[in-house]
Amino acid sequence: MSARSPAKVLSARPPRAGESAATASPMSPGVTAREAYRLSRIQAEGWNAAHRIAASTLDGPDGMQIEPLNPYAADPERIRWSAGFTSAIAS
Numbered sequence: 001m002s003a004r005s006p007a008k009v010l011s012a013r014p015p016r017a018g019e020s021a022a023t024a025s026p027m028s029p030g031v032t033a034r035e036a037y038r039l040s041r042i043q044a045e046g047w048n049a050a051h052r053i054a055a056s057t058l059d060g061p062d063g064m065q066i067e068p069l070n071p072y073a074a075d076p077e078r079i080r081w082s083a084g085f086t087s088a089i090a091s
Helices: 033-052 063-069 077-090
Strands: none
Touching (some): 033 077
16 A cells, blocks of 8 residues: 655745735635636736737836726726736736
8 A cells, every 4th residue: 555645735825026915816805706706807907908008108017107097996996907907017
């Protein structure tokens, strides 16, 4: 009989540098799976919006240029869209 090693359990990754609590993990405490998915789609919308804009029109991840492009008026949607947009132009 061979000994089997115990199964590995993956834990949630810690936030990376520059990430906020809103963008570090899709499953923040108190957020349902449906809400986490919805916010991830909003973040993807921001990422896609950044790729539709010519890089030459933006000087970099400048909040003054990005905020007027954000279609969301309230948090957390506004934060997640901005996070997606900023991450796309920073890479």
